Every structure is written in structure tokens, then in C-alpha cells.
Amino acid sequence: MAIRNAFYAQSGxxxxxxxxxxxxVIETARRHRDQIGNVYAGRNGIVGALTEDLIDTAxxxxxxxADLRHTPGGAFGSCRYKLKGLEExxxxxxxxxxxxxxxxxxxxxxxxxxxxxxxxxxVSQLSEKMGYPLCAIHIPKTVDNDLPITDNCPGFGSVAKYIAVSTREASFDVASMAATSTKIFVIEVMGRHAGWIAAAGGLAADQKRDIPLVILFPEIPFDQAKFLAAVDEKVKHYGYCSIVVSEGVKQAGGKFLADAGLKDAFGHTQLGGVAPVVVSIVKNELGYRCHWAVADYLQRAARHIASRTDAEQAYALGKTAVELALAGRNAVMPTIVRSSDSPYRWEIGHADLSxxxxxxxxxxxxxxxxxxxxxxxACRAYLLPLIEGEDYPPYKDGLPDYVVLKNASVPKKLTSQFAV
Amino acid sequence: MAIRNAFYAQSGxxxxxxxxxxxxVIETARRHRDQIGNVYAGRNGIVGALTEDLIDTAxxxxxxxADLRHTPGGAFGSCRYKLKGLEExxxxxxxxxxxxxxxxxxxxxxxxxxxxxxxxxxVSQLSEKMGYPLCAIHIPKTVDNDLPITDNCPGFGSVAKYIAVSTREASFDVASMAATSTKIFVIEVMGRHAGWIAAAGGLAADQKRDIPLVILFPEIPFDQAKFLAAVDEKVKHYGYCSIVVSEGVKQAGGKFLADAGLKDAFGHTQLGGVAPVVVSIVKNELGYRCHWAVADYLQRAARHIASRTDAEQAYALGKTAVELALAGRNAVMPTIVRSSDSPYRWEIGHADLSxxxxxxxxxxxxxxxxxxxxxxxACRAYLLPLIEGEDYPPYKDGLPDYVVLKNASVPKKLTSQFAV
Structure with a gap:
């Protein structure tokens, strides 16, 4: 088998x-130098491939x-760039x-x-049609946890852990303040279409820590009266309440609750920020003093509190992707296969991309x-294994020692340009 | 010396x-049972003393x-209740x-x-006047870091670490997205009157990680043109920019920038939330796509990423408070005395409360x-030692195993009530 190069890109x-x-991917490729030459990464994802802007990881x-393993973000740059349909x-x-x-x-x-x-x-289908031999493997990643077949999606477990930990911590805080001051804490979490991340807030409470929580999911149309009654009941019983709200919560008519709300000084509707809308509702209707946080990028970048399970699975999927390629598999995605909740048992399988x-x-x-x-x-049984274990990055001067790569360019070989 | 009881309360x-x-405080008191009987804690701070609502820590x-050492929040409840002047x-x-x-x-x-x-x-002065022997010791605590004499205030170092780490992490994230999507990340931090916490965001960048940062301090009146020019220059040079904004940033006229902004659906001015105001300005004037986070309670409750220095100093101050009391000192506050920046050397001293x-x-x-x-x-040299070291809490089921105390009441001895 001739030695050929590999291309790797991060997306979304x-x-x-x-x-x-x-x-x-890269460590495994380096262990198979007899089959894989260089690993080139796309600078800013697939855009780097289209513009022939490749990074020489060698x-x-x-x-x-090795330091990539504990570094958040996309080391080669990612992109929000969706390729159109093949016919288009x-x-x-x-x-x-x-x-x-x-x-x-x-x-x-x-x-x-x-x-x-x-x-x-x-890409796999076209390369076949064009008679260009290419082995295309997809490696799953998304905090949205919305890919099928795989038990979960790398990135999600760590966000889940961050939100569960943060909700627990902030609940301890508001519980201390509630007698004379703040009674409501609202945390806004990601999840435009699905409530996986919001659900993780529910893990903040357990048998030892009876934390009053109300969660607003994008799957459940916002029912203001029911919501307020639940919050009020918690405050009357516990003295306080923590609210986890997904950015994707919708009103009964299907409009985002976040858009129901704020206008800036210029009268523009303020996009994003459902937490302040929820606070407005609670403050105006129940009169309780509220605090609110918007986790935004903090939640998905928080490598300092990553789930060890998640980090291990992310690595294993990259490794297996290379092994599948070397075994001649094409148009597949390595997956996580769960065989038991508690203790959590998993192995890597794979699925056809189709x-x-x-x-x-x-x-x-x-x-x-x-x-x-x-x-x-049932939700708790699914989620708990995914946040299991800590995997702390090394620290220097009190801060995580995240790596910044050189990201040297591969010399261009084509003279043609391509506009993206 | 007769054995007498101690009262401990958390405030603010x-x-x-x-x-x-x-x-x-409690561990040290327990080591001196020949001098200190029970430690009673005020339920919800000083309000518990006024209403004779005491917690029996015995x-x-x-x-x-021991578990208190790694548990955030106020285990006995705190309060926002300021006693009026002695004459009033x-x-x-x-x-x-x-x-x-x-x-x-x-x-x-x-x-x-x-x-x-x-x-x-x-309280110390009045007890003296009333001929009631009482030893009153203040233990410093505030994320605002605004107490005099002491090198820093317990709680601040851990918030500083949280903000520095979070800003670094989110900056890695936005750097990856900037080519085709978000170019600006804004994080809003606490500090109504002083920029100590905002300054900690500056630690996100260092010699190895040249992160473009713009910080908005409450000490510096907001100059929109200058701010936008700085942000634009960073984006043009680095492709992105992270902005750390203190909740206390004011316009030239002295009005909070946060209040310049949002109104809710009912037309009420939305209090708090300077981050979305900053985003509005950047988006409208420069047109860059922005993301924003509001850390709020997450920053001051984040025991999972506490500074070891901070946790050690907080413990040492509690311990020394008891030792000062046993040495007969009155109306004093134990302090942190810094003798060197690097390596950081500190010891516990004390100051007169006056x-x-x-x-x-x-x-x-x-x-x-x-x-x-x-x-x-100079700021960096002051701040860096305060975020030095990690002090991870124990974990169970993927989450920090924070303690919830029994908080049993001490039977009341007075028949009189006191309204607070």
C-alpha cells in the first residue's frame, strides 16, 4: 500500500x-508512518481545503x-460553512x-x-464517481448531542458536567443569600433545538443535596402560569429556587422566548439572552429578587472541568477513525456503544454515514x-456516566497550560483560486 | 479563664x-475546648443573632x-442586612x-x-460600655477585594482565577470560530465599584498565548470611540477580540453603562447585564458577530476552580481569628501580609478594626x-500569586461532593422577640 497523506478538519x-x-487522529497516524504520510489540517475547517490553505501538522x-488532548477550542480553526447539496x-x-x-x-x-x-x-460518493481513491471518515463532535446511533457526542459530556457543577455551585450560593436577598438564580444554557444540556442542570441535585430546580426545555412549550406556580412553590418550601433555561425555549406559538423580550437603547430587538426575559417574568409576577448568568462559550470551552469520560471518548474516536481508514473502511463514523449504565461500559463501534x-x-x-x-x-441514568471523572489540564502560573500550535502552512500546489 | 461560647456569622x-x-474558626475552637465551649453560628448571618436563631455547630x-473547607456558599446562611449607626x-x-x-x-x-x-x-465598643466582656474579631471576606491593610480579601483570588481561566478558555473558542463566524466574545464580571475582578481577565493572556483583550473598568469612564477603535484594531490584527467588562462600567456622566440599555417587553428598564449593551454597541458600530456571557454567581461560587492560595488564606484567617481571641485581642481583624511577589510569601498579621x-x-x-x-x-505581579495553585474538591458521581450541614437550632433562652 502506497503511503498517502491525510486531511483533518474541524467543523462547526x-x-x-x-x-x-x-x-x-494525529498520534495514531504518526504510529502508522508506513501507511500515512503527513496529516494536513484545514485552516478554519473545510474552508482551508477549498482555499488550499493547509496546515502542516508534521x-x-x-x-x-499530546497537549492538544487537554486544550479547548479548535486548534486549527473551525468554520461555520455548510457545503451545499451536490447538485446545487x-x-x-x-x-x-x-x-x-x-x-x-x-x-x-x-x-x-x-x-x-x-x-x-x-465527498466520499463524489470521489468514487470521479475515480479518485479516498477514504472518508466522519468523527462525531457536538455539544448538542444530536447525532444518531452513537451513545453520545463528544463535547456534550463536558458541557453537561460544567452545567451540572455550575448549577450546584450557584444553588449553594443563592441558598445562602435567600433569607434577606436573592431568592432566584437563573442560568441560561445552550441547546437551540434540544434540551440535552438543560437536562444536565438537573444533575445538580441528588439525594444528599435537595436543591429546588426548575428546568425549561426547548421541547416543552413555555407555560407561564405553570412555570410561575412551580417556582413559587419551591421558594415557599425551600426559600429559594434555581432555574435552568435552554436558549431554545419557545412560547406556545413557536416563537423563541428570548425574542419575546428585550430591546436595546436603539429599539432593536436584542437577540439571545433568554435568562433576562425569564428574570423579568419572575420579578414582575412574583416579585422575587433574581440573579442570572449566561454561560455561552464558557460552557463549551471549559476544559478545566471536562468530563474524563468525554475526553477519553473523544480521543478514542479520533484514534479509531484512523484505524478504520487503515482497515479500508469508507464513509463511516466511529461511534460510542453503551452496554451498561452503571457501571458505565462502552466501546467504540461504527456506523455507515448514510x-x-x-x-x-x-x-x-x-x-x-x-x-x-x-x-x-431514566434521564439521570443516561447522563450520569457521561460526566463521570475529572481530567484536569496541567497548570502553570495558576492557569491551564493550553497549547498554541505553530500552524505552519503547507506550500500551495495549485494556481487556481476558489472563492468561499 | 472560664469556658465561654463563641458566635460566628457570615455576612454579605x-x-x-x-x-x-x-x-x-470551628476546627481551631474545637482544639481549645478548655477555653471555648460551643461555637454557635448565626442562621442567615447577623439576623440569626438578632432573632436568637442560632445554629449549634457542635x-x-x-x-x-472539615468538608466546609471545600464547599462554596455560606453554610449557615448569610444576609444582606446592614446594622444602622449606633446612635440611630x-x-x-x-x-x-x-x-x-x-x-x-x-x-x-x-x-x-x-x-x-x-x-x-x-459591637465591641458597646459591649465595653455595657460592661459585657466580649472579644470581637472580624474575619475578612469579599470578592470585591476592597478591604484596606490586608494584601487581599479571601474570595477574591478564586474569582480572579475563575475569570482568568474562563476568559482564556472562551478566547480559545472564539479564535477558532472567527474566520467565518463569531469574532467578538464579551464576558461580564462582578465589581460594581472597583475593577479588581475585571483586571483578572487580563491574566488570560501571557507570553505563550497572545490573546487580544480589551478590558472595561469601572474606574475608567466609558469612551465609546476609543473602545471601538481598540476592538477593531484587535480584530483586524488577530481576527478576533475578547472583551472583559465590569458590571460597574460607567458612562462619562456617571450613569452605569448597563442602565443605558435594555428594556423588557413591558418597557421596564432591565437592570444588570452590561454585556448585551456592549454587544449592541459593537454589533451596530462595527458589524462583527458577537457572543456574550454573564458570569454572575458562577464566578464567586466556583469552588471547583478555587485558588489554592485563596483557600489556604481563608482557612488561616479563620484559624488566626480564634487564636487572636484566645490571646485576648479585641476589635481586630487578621490580615494577609505580603512580603514578596515572586515567589509569593505571605503571613498572617492583624489590624485594628478602627x-x-x-x-x-x-x-x-x-x-x-x-x-x-x-x-x-505591576497589576499582573500583584494578581498572579493570588490565583496560584489548585485545590480541587472531592468528587462523587462526576460532581463536587459539597457538604450540607444539619444546621440544628440552639434552643431559645429569651422570651422577647426582635423584628428585623
Whole structure:
């Protein structure tokens, strides 16, 4: 088998462990130098492939690559750039093949969510049609946890851990203040379409810590009266209440609750920020003093409190992606297969990309309590293993010692430009 | 010396290490049972003393007290309740003495910020006038870092670490997204009157990680043109920019920038939330895509990423408070005395409360860069030791195993009520 190069790219919103997958890909490729030459990374994801802006990872030391395992963000740059359908814009796909050919790339590793699984599949199909031998493997990643087949998506477990820990901590805080001051704490979490992350807030409470929580899921239309009654009941019983609200919560009519609300000084509707809207409602209707936080990027970048399970799975998926490629598999995605909740047992399997692309995993209704404002034991059993274990990065001067790569460019071989 | 009881109360906004001071007080008192009987804690701070609502800490196991050291929030409840001046409301102070007398309390440990130092001093003065022997010691605590004499205030170092770490992490995230999506990340931090916490955001960048940061301090009136020019310059050079904004940033006229902004659906001005105001300005004037986070309670409750230095100092101050009391000192506050920046050397000293009460420590102007939008090397040298070291809590089921105390009540001895 001739030695060919590999291309790796990160896609969409980054996570605290996507670089652990990159680490798994590159370290494993380096152990198979008889089959894989250089690993080129796309600068800013697939855009780097289209513009022939490749990063030469061979110029990074083994230590720098090892450090990726504990570094958040996307070390080579990611992008929000969705390739159009094959019929709509065949030129994009042909350009990818052209660049791959120029750099003798025989392996395409695409690390992303649902859209990139679809892109990966199309690239694989086109390369076959064009008679260009290419092994295309998708590596799952998304804090949204919405890819099918795989038990969970790398990045999600660490966000879940961050939100569970933060909600517990802030609840301890508001509990202390409630007698004379703040009685309500609201935390806004990511999840435009699914309540997986919001559900993780429910883990803040357990048998030892009876924390009063109300969770607002995107799956459950916002019912103001029911919500206020639940909050008021908690405050009357416990003295305080913590509220976890998904950015994607919608009113009964389908409009985002976040858009129901704020206007800036210029009269523009303020996009995002459902937490202040929830606070407005509670303050105006119940009169309780509130505090609110918006976790935003903090939640998905918080490598300092990553789940060890998540970091291990992210690495294992990157490693397996290379092993699948070397075994000649094409158009597949390595997956996490759960065989037991407690103790959590998992192994790496794989799925055909045709079964993954354009399928969205929803949160099961039975994971949400019947009143729509909390999680069930089934949800807890699913989530708990995913936040298990800590995997602290090394520290220097009181701060995590995250690596910044050199990211040296591979000299261009094509004279043609491509506008993205 | 007769054995007398001690009273301990937490005051004002809680921190991730105020319970470490409580732990220092109670463990040290337990080692001196020949001089200190029970330690009673005020339920919800000084309100518990006024209403004779005392918690019997003797009913907590040694393990539970030890666990306080790694548990955030105020384990006995805190309060926002400022005692009035002695002349205005002598009855409050007399009531305190009455309750202390009823429970044979000879030691008064008050754990709080500037207001509670003042209260502690007044209680001491009145007890003397009333001929009631009482040893009153103030234990410093405030994330605002605004108490005089002491090198820093327990709680601040851990918030500083949280903000520095979070800003670094989110900056890695936005750097990855900037080519095709978000170019600006804004994090709003606490600090209504002083920029200590905002300054900590400046630690996110260092020689190895050249992160473009713009910091908005409450000490520097907001200059929109200058601010936008700085942000734009960073984006043009680095591709992105992180902005750390203190909740206390004011416009030139002295009005809070946060109040310049949002109105809710009912037309009410939305209090708090300067981050979305900053985002509005950047988006409207520069057109960059922005993300924003509001850390709020998360920053001061984040025991999972506490500074080891901070946790050690908080404990040491609680311990020393008891030792000072046993040495017969009265109306004093143990302090942190810095003798060297690097390596950081500190010891515990003490100050007279008359020198502490009603004095606010401001951030020196030379800690802010000349353009008003960053920190200086002097600031860095002051801050870095305070975030040094990690002090992870124990974990169970993927979450920090924070203790919840029994908080059993001490039977009341007085028949009189006191309205607060």
C-alpha cells in the first residue's frame, strides 16, 4: 500500500474536547508512518481545503500534539460553512477533490456534527464517481448531542458536567443569600433545538443535596402560569429556587422566548439572552429578587472541568477513525456503544454515514418529568456516566497550560483560486 | 479563664472560600475546648443573632466541618442586612449583647466585608460600655477585594482565577470560530465599584498565548470611540477580540453603562447585564458577530476552580481569628501580609478594626494601562500569586461532593422577640 497523506478538519461550534479527537487522529497516524504520510489540517475547517490553505501538522512536536488532548477550542480553526447539496454546487466538491489530489490526500477525516457527516458522505460518493481513491471518515463532535446511533457526542459530556457543577455551585450560593436577598438564580444554557444540556442542570441535585430546580426545555412549550406556580412553590418550601433555561425555549406559538423580550437603547430587538426575559417574568409576577448568568462559550470551552469520560471518548474516536481508514473502511463514523449504565461500559463501534447524515437524535420525552419542568430517573441514568471523572489540564502560573500550535502552512500546489 | 461560647456569622455576598474560614474558626475552637465551649453560628448571618436563631455547630461531625473547607456558599446562611449607626439604632446593638449574654457568648467572629468590619467594631465598643466582656474579631471576606491593610480579601483570588481561566478558555473558542463566524466574545464580571475582578481577565493572556483583550473598568469612564477603535484594531490584527467588562462600567456622566440599555417587553428598564449593551454597541458600530456571557454567581461560587492560595488564606484567617481571641485581642481583624511577589510569601498579621472600618481600598491607577483598556505588569505581579495553585474538591458521581450541614437550632433562652 502506497503511503498517502491525510486531511483533518474541524467543523462547526468547537468544544472542550474536539482537540482530543485531533490528538487521537494525529498520534495514531504518526504510529502508522508506513501507511500515512503527513496529516494536513484545514485552516478554519473545510474552508482551508477549498482555499488550499493547509496546515502542516508534521511541524508540531509530539509534545505539542499530546497537549492538544487537554486544550479547548479548535486548534486549527473551525468554520461555520455548510457545503451545499451536490447538485446545487458540484464545483465545491470537485474543488475538494482537486486539492486532495494535488496533495496526495488519501484519507479525509472530518470532525463535526450532522452537517459535516453529510458533507463527508457526499465527498466520499463524489470521489468514487470521479475515480479518485479516498477514504472518508466522519468523527462525531457536538455539544448538542444530536447525532444518531452513537451513545453520545463528544463535547456534550463536558458541557453537561460544567452545567451540572455550575448549577450546584450557584444553588449553594443563592441558598445562602435567600433569607434577606436573592431568592432566584437563573442560568441560561445552550441547546437551540434540544434540551440535552438543560437536562444536565438537573444533575445538580441528588439525594444528599435537595436543591429546588426548575428546568425549561426547548421541547416543552413555555407555560407561564405553570412555570410561575412551580417556582413559587419551591421558594415557599425551600426559600429559594434555581432555574435552568435552554436558549431554545419557545412560547406556545413557536416563537423563541428570548425574542419575546428585550430591546436595546436603539429599539432593536436584542437577540439571545433568554435568562433576562425569564428574570423579568419572575420579578414582575412574583416579585422575587433574581440573579442570572449566561454561560455561552464558557460552557463549551471549559476544559478545566471536562468530563474524563468525554475526553477519553473523544480521543478514542479520533484514534479509531484512523484505524478504520487503515482497515479500508469508507464513509463511516466511529461511534460510542453503551452496554451498561452503571457501571458505565462502552466501546467504540461504527456506523455507515448514510445512516447518520440528516438524522437528528431528539431527547426522549420520557427523559423529561411529566410536569415538563425536570428530569426523570431514566434521564439521570443516561447522563450520569457521561460526566463521570475529572481530567484536569496541567497548570502553570495558576492557569491551564493550553497549547498554541505553530500552524505552519503547507506550500500551495495549485494556481487556481476558489472563492468561499 | 472560664469556658465561654463563641458566635460566628457570615455576612454579605458569599464566596467559594468563606466556608474555609468557618472551617478554620470551628476546627481551631474545637482544639481549645478548655477555653471555648460551643461555637454557635448565626442562621442567615447577623439576623440569626438578632432573632436568637442560632445554629449549634457542635452537632456537626468533625468530617462535616472539615468538608466546609471545600464547599462554596455560606453554610449557615448569610444576609444582606446592614446594622444602622449606633446612635440611630442602639436597640439593635443592645439586642445583640442581650442574645450573647443569654448564651454566654464571649467571642464574636464576624466574617464579612467593610460593613461588617464596622458592625464588629461597634459591637465591641458597646459591649465595653455595657460592661459585657466580649472579644470581637472580624474575619475578612469579599470578592470585591476592597478591604484596606490586608494584601487581599479571601474570595477574591478564586474569582480572579475563575475569570482568568474562563476568559482564556472562551478566547480559545472564539479564535477558532472567527474566520467565518463569531469574532467578538464579551464576558461580564462582578465589581460594581472597583475593577479588581475585571483586571483578572487580563491574566488570560501571557507570553505563550497572545490573546487580544480589551478590558472595561469601572474606574475608567466609558469612551465609546476609543473602545471601538481598540476592538477593531484587535480584530483586524488577530481576527478576533475578547472583551472583559465590569458590571460597574460607567458612562462619562456617571450613569452605569448597563442602565443605558435594555428594556423588557413591558418597557421596564432591565437592570444588570452590561454585556448585551456592549454587544449592541459593537454589533451596530462595527458589524462583527458577537457572543456574550454573564458570569454572575458562577464566578464567586466556583469552588471547583478555587485558588489554592485563596483557600489556604481563608482557612488561616479563620484559624488566626480564634487564636487572636484566645490571646485576648479585641476589635481586630487578621490580615494577609505580603512580603514578596515572586515567589509569593505571605503571613498572617492583624489590624485594628478602627483602621479598617469605613476605609475602601481602590485599585491603583498604575494597575491599569495608560489607554485605560488593559492591565500593567505591576497589576499582573500583584494578581498572579493570588490565583496560584489548585485545590480541587472531592468528587462523587462526576460532581463536587459539597457538604450540607444539619444546621440544628440552639434552643431559645429569651422570651422577647426582635423584628428585623
Amino acid at each position: 461550534g468547537v468544544t472542550s474536547v474536539i482537540n482530543a479527537s485531533a490528538c487521537g 511541524q508540531e512536536s509530539d509534545q505539542a500534539i 454546487n458540484r464545483a465545491q466538491y470537485e474543488r475538494l477533490i482537486e486539492v486532495f489530489k494535488a496533495h496526495d490526500i488519501g484519507f479525509f477525516f472530518y470532525n463535526g456534527g450532522g452537517d459535516s457527516a453529510d458533507t463527508c458522505l457526499k 445512516d447518520v447524515a440528516n438524522v437528528e437524535k431528539k431527547m426522549p420525552r420520557e427523559f423529561i418529568s411529566s410536569d415538563g419542568l425536570g428530569i426523570t430517573d | 455576598g458569599v464566596t467559594s472560600v468563606i466556608n474555609a474560614s468557618a472551617c478554620g 452537632q456537626e461531625s468533625d468530617q462535616a466541618i 439604632n442602639r436597640a439593635q446593638y443592645e439586642r445583640l449583647i442581650e442574645v450573647f449574654k443569654a448564651h454566654d457568648i464571649g467571642f464574636f467572629f464576624y466574617n464579612g466585608g467593610g460593613d461588617s468590619a464596622d458592625t464588629c467594631l461597634k 483602621d479598617v472600618a469605613n476605609v475602601e481600598k481602590k485599585m491603583p491607577r498604575e494597575f491599569i494601562s495608560s489607554d485605560g483598556l488593559g492591565i500593567t505588569d
